[in-house]
Amino acid sequence: MKKMFVLIDCNNFYVSCERVFDPKLNNIPVAILSNNDGCIVARSNEVKKLNIPMGAPYFKYKGLLEYNNGKVFSSNYQLYGDMSQRVMDSIKMLLSGEIEVYSIDEAFIYLDSNNTENLFELFKEVKEKIYKWVGIPVSIGAGATKTLAKFANNYAKKNTKEGIFIFETPYKHKEIMKSISVEDIWGISTRWGRRLKVLGYCNSYQLCHADTATIRAYLGVVVTRIVKELQGISCIELEQVKPKKNIMSSKSFGTLLSNIEPIEEALANYVARACEKLRAQKSKAQGIYVFLHTNKFKHYESQYSNSSTIGFEYPSSDTGFIIKQAKNLLKKIFREGYKYKKTGIILLDIIPEKEMQYNLFFNDISNKDYLMKVIDEINQKFGKKTVFHLAQGITKRWVMKSEYMTFRYTTCWEELLKIK
DNA sequence: TCTGGGGTCCTAGGACCC
DNA sequence: TCTGGGGTCCTAGGACCC
Numbered sequence: 001m002k003k004m005f006v007l008i009d010c011n012n013f014y015v016s017c018e019r020v021f022d023p024k025l026n027n028i029p030v031a032i033l034s035n036n037d038g039c040i041v042a043r044s045n046e047v048k049k050l051n052i053p054m055g056a057p058y059f060k061y062k063g064l065l066e067y068n069n070g071k072v073f074s075s076n077y078q079l080y081g082d083m084s085q086r087v088m089d090s091i092k093m094l095l096s097g098e099i100e101v102y103s104i105d106e107a108f109i110y111l112d113s114n115n116t117e118n119l120f121e122l123f124k125e126v127k128e129k130i131y132k133w134v135g136i137p138v139s140i141g142a143g144a145t146k147t148l149a150k151f152a153n154n155y156a157k158k159n160t161k162e163g164i165f166i167f168e169t170p171y172k173h174k175e176i177m178k179s180i181s182v183e184d185i186w187g188i189s190t191r192w193g194r195r196l197k198v199l200g201y202c203n204s205y206q207l208c209h210a211d212t213a214t215i216r217a218y219l220g221v222v223v224t225r226i227v228k229e230l231q232g233i234s235c236i237e238l239e240q241v242k243p244k245k246n247i248m249s250s251k252s253f254g255t256l257l258s259n260i261e262p263i264e265e266a267l268a269n270y271v272a273r274a275c276e277k278l279r280a281q282k283s284k285a286q287g288i289y290v291f292l293h294t295n296k297f298k299h300y301e302s303q304y305s306n307s308s309t310i311g312f313e314y315p316s317s318d319t320g321f322i323i324k325q326a327k328n329l330l331k332k333i334f335r336e337g338y339k340y341k342k343t344g345i346i347l348l349d350i351i352p353e354k355e356m357q358y359n360l361f362f363n364d365i366s367n368k369d370y371l372m373k374v375i376d377e378i379n380q381k382f383g384k385k386t387v388f389h390l391a392q393g394i395t396k397r398w399v400m401k402s403e404y405m406t407f408r409y410t411t412c413w414e415e416l417l418k419i420k
Numbered sequence: 421t422c423t424g425g426g427g428t429c430c431t432a433g434g435a436c437c438c
Numbered sequence: 439t440c441t442g443g444g445g446t447c448c449t450a451g452g453a454c455c456c
Contacts, residue, residue: 246426
């Protein structure tokens with residue numbers, strides 16, 4: 001038996017997390033909202049049946065959901081993050097092979113050849129154990145390439161009773177491939193899908209047998225790679241956890257803001273968050289990009305958006321220093337007289353701490369490194385923002401809305417599930 | 421009233437170098 | 439009169455993912 005890529009994907013993950021702690025949510029429409037309760041980012045099958053699309057603005061569908069006795073929740077990332085960890089740990093215990101945690105709710109596994117006797121039975125067991133241990137239902141797809149594993153997983157989720165599908169060869173699954181449109185293939189979306197259809201490649205089976213030279217000429221190497229992957233030739237490797245090259249932190253405000261002070265506070269918080277991530281991956285940034293804009297959906301109000309970049313003299317991961325730099329950039333781009341919706345920062349040109357180049361006049365800032373380490377440790381132990389920079393502020397006029405938040409059942413003592 | 425946040429990779433074109 | 443050819447690096451923008 002050849003080695004195989006397997007994709008395990010949690011079904012309606014955020015919704016499933018909420019259902020673990022409240023079984024009354026089973027069999028009714030449940031939707032999870034984005035930050036600020038703006039968009040619908042996760043839907044139960046009942047919500048999907050109401051034809052509510054992914055990413056839809058909540059206010060447009062609020063009535064429909066209420067009419068159908070649906071429930072909505074704000075995103076509870078601490079809960080979802082912890083549940084995700086449990087699912088991933090379970091997978092590692094149940095399957096042997098290299099694993100790539102691809103997103104919060106899915107993982108690729110490059111299965112070792114030693115556990116391939118009766119794959120279907122094996123996957124059934126994996127699925128049952130994850131449900132028993134963590135309470136989350138998953139779908140499992142397998143194939144010779146990542147693209148085929150993804151294809152198999154999508155098919156398993158929508159069209160099989162067990163939620164498991166093993167892709168063998170394009171010839172064997174000819175009819176299934178013919179029924180899947182090109183834009184439903186991983187890596188191809190509406191634009192490329194449209195162009196492929198113009199070239200006469202409408203379904204997966206047609207694309208699988210496409211002329212690669214034509215594809216290369218009209219759509220470039222990325223799509224060519226996907227065609228080969230569909231044929232069973234692996235071109236997309238399992239990715240190792242790589243340190244990020246850029247780190248972004250940005251959020252919309254809970255309300256529109258006209259003064260610079262609360263925006264500065266918000267930005268300082270995003271900087272602090274980004275710097276935490278930066279230090280966690282033991283890196284330093286060599287510059288930052290700051291942006292600010294009004295609410296582009298309010299056509300009747302005057303619009304403004306701007307951004308600015310600065311490079312540092314030395315690579316840094318010092319929150320205090322970077323807050324100062326970010327505030328300077330913000331002052332440069334801020335204009336009076338607008339109602340602002342969002343600001344954010346991207347840390348640029350990130351390099352490993354170890355590779356830092358010093359110049360002749362470098363002042364020793366190791367004390368700052370030590371200070372940051374202590375702050376990170378305290379916040380990890382005693383909770384987020386136990387210690388913070390004054391610039392992060394206490395007015396909190398910018399904080400995001402989350403009106404429908406459930407408890408952090410698994411990561412917070414005060415919010416443990418209570419049995420009455 | 422009300423429209424998320426965080427990423428990656430590829431390509432084309434310009435600046436610059438010898 | 440007549441003005442090359444080959445390369446690298448950077449950036450912006452476009453496409454995709456969850």
